[in-house]
Amino acid sequence: MIDWKPLFTRRGVVGTLVVGTCMLVPIIATLIDEPYYMNLFARLMIWAIAAISLNLILGYGGLISFGHALYLGIGAYAVGICSYYDINNIFIQVPIALGVATIISFVFGGIALRTRGVYFIMITMALTQMIYYLSISIEEYGSDDGLIIYVRSEFGTNIINLDNPFHRYYLIFLVMVGCLYLTYRLIHSRFGYVIRGAKSNELRMEVIGHSTFRYRLVCFMIAGVMCTLAGVLSANVEKFVSPDVMHWTRSGELIFMVVLGGMASILGPLTGAMVFWLISEILARFTEHWHIIFGPFLILVVLLSPRGIDGMLGKRGSGSG
Amino acid sequence: MEWALLIEQFLNGVQFGVLLFLLAAGLTLTFGIMDLVNLAHGSMYMLGAFFGATIFLWTGSFILALVLAVPIVAGIGIITEVTTLRTLYQRHHLDQVLATFGLILFFNELVQIVWPLEGLTVPVPEYLSSTVPLPFGIEYSLYRLMIIGTGILLAIGMWLLVTRTRLGMLIRAGASDREMVYALGTNIRLLFTLVFGLGTALSALAGVLMAPILGANSGMGEQIIIVAFVVIVIGGIGSIRGSFIAALITGLIDSLGRSFLDVILALFIPINAAEAAAPAISSMLIYIFMAGILFFKPTGLFGKQPN
Amino acid sequence: MKKIFITIAVSIFLIAPNAYSATVKLGFVTTLSTPAAVIGNDMRDAVELALDHIDNKMGSTDVEIVYGDDEFNPQKGKQATERLVTQEKVDIVFGYIWSHVLLASATTVLDAGKILISANAGPSQLAGKGCHENFFNISWQNDQTPMAMGEVLNQRGVNSVYVVAPLYAAGKNMVAGVERTYKGEIVGIDMTKWPDQIDWSSELSKIKAANPDAVFIFYPGRHGPAFISQYEQSGLAGKVDLYSVFTIDSISLPRFQSAGMNGVLGTTMTQFWAPDLDNAANKKFVDGFKAKYGKYPSFYAAQSYDAVMYIKSAVEAVGGDMSNVDGLRAALEKADYDSVRGEFSIGSNHFPIQNFYSREVVEDENGVWTTSVREEVLTMHQDVYASECNM
Structure with missing residues (x-):
């Protein structure tokens, strides 16, 4: 008997959305003729795998x-x-x-x-x-x-x-x-x-x-x-x-993805990786000096939301993920 | 082996070691007392170089650059402490690493906006630009000798401060038992801000001193701060004495390694292979040394053992 | 009814010219953030100047340009390239300062069947076995400039040289290049950690101990000024001559001048181009650049400007039909346009065959430090990897 209940919590909805997006990207990208997004998401999922392992x-x-x-x-x-x-x-x-x-x-x-x-x-x-x-x-x-x-x-x-x-x-x-x-x-x-x-x-x-x-x-x-x-x-x-893939700043980025998504949550690294890429993509198009916004953003995330995105989705029992 | 070259490389190593000490002292203090991992310490060094270079170029006086730039950067450091870092003291090391990494990004980008992208180049002050004759026919840069002298004086000053003053007593107490200092009823916030300001000032001073040699560039802080972290880890976190010794050892390993490693390797392997391998191994040398030290002494040379 | 018909006819008439003469869309990848952006900005300035000079038209076709920022990082560069190719759907991709960014990005452009032109990086991999029919280089192959320097050292009767360069691919190419042509003795080679090492006290002490006739260095970007200031402080300046490639340029010269480092004046380097190289195209470029931006263009700028003119010659040859890749390639192989470097041709591996000159740092009539051509060192020189290319 499969327990479907966790899917309908806030955390479940976000998780389904994130994984579902990853699953549908190639179809959507083909429909709107933007193959660029397919490779972007492929990269993003690779980062996510690395972040999941680091988690x-x-x-x-x-x-x-x-x-x-x-x-x-x-x-x-x-x-x-x-x-x-x-x-x-x-x-x-x-x-x-x-x-x-x-x-x-x-x-x-x-x-x-x-x-x-x-x-x-x-x-x-x-x-x-x-x-x-x-x-x-x-x-x-x-x-x-x-x-x-x-x-x-x-x-x-x-x-x-x-x-x-x-x-x-x-x-x-x-x-x-x-x-x-x-x-x-x-x-x-x-x-x-x-x-x-x-x-x-x-x-x-x-x-x-x-x-x-x-x-x-x-x-x-x-x-x-x-x-x-x-x-x-x-x-x-x-x-x-x-x-370059082994530079220490890459390791730092991986840590940030884990923290951003929420440490010790199973889907956290994936959401973290997604949000990380989204923010850096958007900021980079906005200004070449995007680090001047990204740096303080990093500090704010750490100061205001120590448990990352997962933490914003409400409290959680110690055993669940 | 030529003695002249050996001695000159020894001086180079000591000069680099002294520079590392100026950075490591602040790091090890903030770590020992506030339990704060501050990656952004290198940004203060960078700001020191930028302010120092700018004031020197404007006024033409290197003394004025030292006198003005160090307090300015110490002020910036204290503002950072009060606004951001203070809230991090009680937090997990991970949060500290990330938040101070954010500070690095911010300061690096800030200097790219405020100053020319390509950075600044300043000359050595006229009266220090000559070379000094030493035994064995060595001609050594007076400016680098001045840095060695300043560094050693400051190291002695730090030692006196830590062992002979009330502030030093609190610092030692904090490094060995943090809860004790809280219990003593001292104004902790003020103590922390003071110690942080002191560390920043040393770092900024190092920046001003190095500006005529390296120039001022965005990103120059991280390159050195990683090595400074290696130093405090080797020396044992919280120990001023440890970081001084570790800084000198690291400086010497780096400069002697760069200079003689190919010769040493050639004793064991063919000369061609030795020459090819030497540059790569010499960049790894300090990391290998640190890994070796930590393998045998997991808390560094002078760090306190865990209970 | 008639009115509607006329309206439609008129609008078709109005739309039609646009529909048939599509614009040419070019993608330019360079470094626009991080401190290395100082080079990228110079290149972008030059591209903008070139578009001004051609009035944003290649033949009768309008030109549109899209910039991509590589952030001095191969992965980001590849991603920027991918965006230009798959999202912006540009017809030609050009630019690229760094070899590793170019190598990472090359497959993206070439797999898509589009033309890729390097305006700076010239790694040996793409000149030799890895050459490709749709890849062109409009600057130089890495080894060539130091080979010219080796000849200069021979001509000046320099008997021994000490070489210092960073430990990365271009650094190794530079050392290999000078070793190829220099006939005297190389008394020492130091390869330093890149880009971390910015203090050369140890290497300078070794140079002093080795006491060579001359020192040859390669330190691009912000490392150059740091090395040269330390060279002066060490007491070597004035005793041992300093020769360099890609180290002193119009980006670093103002830095030297404002710091009053007079030792730089009179030093020699080699290059395929110089601001005072005497030809009409170069005069128009340098004067235009100085008028628009108030400074001398760097060689990076010269190559970027030249690349636009190079592309223009090909677009005109196919009458603006960018789907005709064979026609574009044939035109690019001919390189029939007025280059800022003067006469040159494109070799079988799609790298230039061109002259290399010795240049010296001088003060111009307005007291600004710049570089000036001294003599031709290599004549119509082709890189050594061309024979390895099977195309």
């Missing part, structure tokens, strides 16, 4: 990772470097990307999770900076200029062809919905309770016999791997990858 460690785990864009880079570079060597099959590219992400997130998580608070912020940023400089220095893969990806990832069948904008769009949409579902399942599992419990009271979790370090490390790795998928998709939309 796992940031929102639910309470760990401020200031280097999450690293995994966007890993995913995108995995596709880029594979295609550089004429390996275009996505069933080879994705395992490589996820494998590298697993190893890196294991090592980096192991180092970073030994620290707390600002030390954690700084070390996650520093580790990403290291990879950022590494990518700049490898001339073979374009260094600062980046890599052009001439051929998109291939499924080896005509049923899914990423050169077709509709196929591409709905693949991204499906991955995003999958990530949302995975988050939902994770958060409501025993694993999720430990992660959230460790955020509010680490000592208590240790006392009842959970090694918070191990749980957090696994959470850190899941988030990294999920974000890597966003990177793989991004390479297929942009047909290009450069070190």
Whole structure:
């Protein structure tokens, strides 16, 4: 028996609207002959996937990772470097990307999770900076200029062809919905309770016999791997990858999307990403000096609505999403 | 190895370290006492450079630039503290990071509107523009020596302030046990504003001093503030002594790394590979160093251990 | 009834000319925000001047221009390009200061079957294996200008050079370029962190220790003034000659002049163009630019102005029919127009074959610092990647 009731709350209506918009964009864009919006939303959903993954460690785990864009880079570079060597099959590219992400997130998580608070912020940023400089220095893969990806990832069948904008769009949409579902399942599992419990009271979790370090490390790795998928998709939309995707300001933008949407809410990162893009698009058309409005806007959001858009939609029980 | 080059690079490293200390001191104080992560600290450095450069170009007097620009920027800092940052003290670090990131965007864009987009270039004041002969046939810039001297004097001043005065006592108390200071019944708001103003003034001073070397540019704050954060993290947050030592180490690693890393690497790997890898590794060096320190000491060299 | 018929006939008559001679819509992508906008604004000024000069018409066709801002970021640049191509539906996209923005955006324009013209960036990737029939460059290939500098150093009998450049693709191209032609000894190469590093104390100390005849640098944008002031402070100025490419331009010269840094006067650089290059088209451009904006145009401006004239020649060749991409391409390959650089031709890889000159910083008759042509260093020079292009 499916419980439809949550759909008719304010939060449910907004969520349905947001996901529904994403689903209908290609159809509307085709009807009004504005294909530009289709790619815009495809990008937006990729950012949303990255933000959803960050939300796992940031929102639910309470760990401020200031280097999450690293995994966007890993995913995108995995596709880029594979295609550089004429390996275009996505069933080879994705395992490589996820494998590298697993190893890196294991090592980096192991180092970073030994620290707390600002030390954690700084070390996650520093580790990403290291990879950022590494990518700049490898001339073979374009260094600062980046890599052009001439051929998109291939499924080896005509049923899914990423050169077709509709196929591409709905693949991204499906991955995003999958990530949302995975988050939902994770958060409501025993694993999720430990992660959230460790955020509010680490000592208590240790006392009842959970090694918070191990749980957090696994959470850190899941988030990294999920974000890597966003990177793989991004390479297929942009047909290009450069070190810029790993710059620390990108990680900052991801954090802002999560906070704007509302931390520790399942759909928050998606609404956050949407509103973020909308605002920067509108402001940028209004004036070239749009940051002078955007900066204070950021401050106001933080000061006035600490729980983001999700917080504006009313109170919520601790377990729901 | 040539001694002259080694000594000169050592001086360069110390000069960079002293600059980092001027920025890190304010950061570590606001962090230690108010528990505030202030990314916008670098914006005060940038404003210092812009005001300093403007006043210097107008009046032709570098002393006047120092005397006027530092209080102006400290004033701007205090206004920011009172209007925005004060409400953030009790908030989560995440909120602080985001809000002060917003401040960075605002100040960067503001200087692009107020000043020419391409920034300002100012000369070194005439009486400091010569070079000084040192042993081993070294000719070193008098201006950079002046910065080293000023920085060390200020570091001593800060040490005296922290260890010998009532303000310093409160600062130490705040850094080791925040609740204690609240309990002492001191005027907390005033103390916070004072400490913030002091940190801003040091940062602005660094900006004025660096303007003749680097010029004044929008965005110059973030480049250095990340390194300054690395410094206070290595030194241990809240510790003035720690940030001084960490600043010097970071400065030396940076300048010696840039200079000798290829030679050192060539001992282990072929010379071509060493020359190709050295620039990349030298940009990563301070981050590697920080990650190493935090791996063994998760709260930095002189940070207090968690309970 | 008759009245209505006349009304309709008249309105068809009135509408008809518009319906057949559609306007040409051009998209121009450059940096219009962040401090790098100082370059983008100069380019936009030049494009506006060019449109004034041609009275907003190419042949009998009206011209409309749409600007896109890349925010000095490849992803944003690609997005701006996409907006111009898919939403504004422009016929030709041109502009681009930065190699990485151009590389990111290229596929968007070329996949749509439209023509793309770079007015500044000249990365080796697009000149060699990655060349494309619809991509043209109207500035230069990255390696060419430093190759000319290598020749200047040879001619002046400079025996040893120390090279300092930023660690990014264009920086590496500049170093490779000078290494290709310079016959003396390169005693040291330092590649510095880009764009973060703005203090060169460490590199300047190494230069002093190496004691070369000359120093060669490449620092575009705001890094140039910072490097040169530190060069003067280090005590090297006056002892070791400084040679540069893309570092001193009409954007940074006023900064040097207001700071009274006289050491810049007399320094040498190489370029395919200079404000005092003697030809009618250039005179019209430089005089017009100075009259309209009260300053010297930069080479970025010259290239942008030239790009508009270049496009005009192609649009006129196809009679304003922008769907005729083959005709446009053929006309662009001919490059039959009066360029501000004088005579030149378009090579097989769609990059220019042109002269390179040495230029020197001088004071003009009004006391304003500018650059002046000294001599021709490379004659009708083609980039080295052209042979790798199979087109």
